[in-house]
Amino acid sequence: MTAADPVLQEADARAPGLYELFEGIVARGEGFPQLPPLQPEEYDAMWGHATVVVVATVDDRLAGAYYLKPNGPGLAAHIANAGYMVAPEHRGRGIGRRLVEDSIERARQAGFDAIQFNFVFERNPARRLYEALGWTVVGRIPGALPDQDALVYWRAV
Numbered sequence: 001m002t003a004a005d006p007v008l009q010e011a012d013a014r015a016p017g018l019y020e021l022f023e024g025i026v027a028r029g030e031g032f033p034q035l036p037p038l039q040p041e042e043y044d045a046m047w048g049h050a051t052v053v054v055v056a057t058v059d060d061r062l063a064g065a066y067y068l069k070p071n072g073p074g075l076a077a078h079i080a081n082a083g084y085m086v087a088p089e090h091r092g093r094g095i096g097r098r099l100v101e102d103s104i105e106r107a108r109q110a111g112f113d114a115i116q117f118n119f120v121f122e123r124n125p126a127r128r129l130y131e132a133l134g135w136t137v138v139g140r141i142p143g144a145l146p147d148q149d150a151l152v153y154w155r156a157v
Contacts, residue, residue, distance in 0.1 A: 006056040006063055006095050008102050013047040015055055017062040022047065025085050031126065032083065033119050046083060052106050056086075056095050063090040066099045068107050071116050080112035080157075084126070096126060100133055108157045115155055122148040 011018070022043055027036040034042050047053060050067035057063055064086035070077040082103050086096045107115050119141070120127060135153040144150035 006058050006090075006098055008054055008056050008098065011053050011055040011065070013044070013050060013053050013067070015053070015062075015065075018047065018053075018055065018065055019043055021062060021065065021085055021087055024088075031085075031121060031124050051080070051110050052103075054099065054102060054106065056090075056099055058090060058095070063087055064095045064099055066103050068103055068110060068112070068115070070112075071118070078111070078113050079154075080107045080110070080115045081118060082107070082115050097129060097133075100129060104133070104155075104157050112157060115157055117151075117153040119144065120151045120153055121145065122151060127151070 019040075022032070023038045026032055026034045026038045032046075047067050050069040052068040053065065054067075055062060055065045064084070066082055066084040068080045068082050071079040071081040084096060084099050084103070086099070103115065115135075116138075117130070117135070120130070130153055133155070135155040137151050138154045139152035141150040141152070
């Protein structure tokens, strides 16, 4: 492994830098539905109740992360929901792909049989990656944002 290769490991939602990374992504409108300024309870609702949180580090610096959690309670709990983020300075280096691929395996290990994304912005550049790794659009939310629709993606694990 070279110094530029990300190291992935399970972490806690309170891991150093996670809140700040998510806060920056929300502030820039880069793929999550929260509005700035991010409130701690909004972060906790997404990251604090996750089944799995994984961080990616490069040279011991936080480069990205993802969470897996049940998409819903009861009968919906066998389907995971996931959210991914990569720090701006680490984008375009394959870290997002590593996180998504890792989440597929960990979802399977955690007992999920599918992963669903409930709200992917229509112009989100990560869509190409999701589709290349087997996700399909199973729904469209017209006018979810003022200037674009949101998509619902699903794939078996």
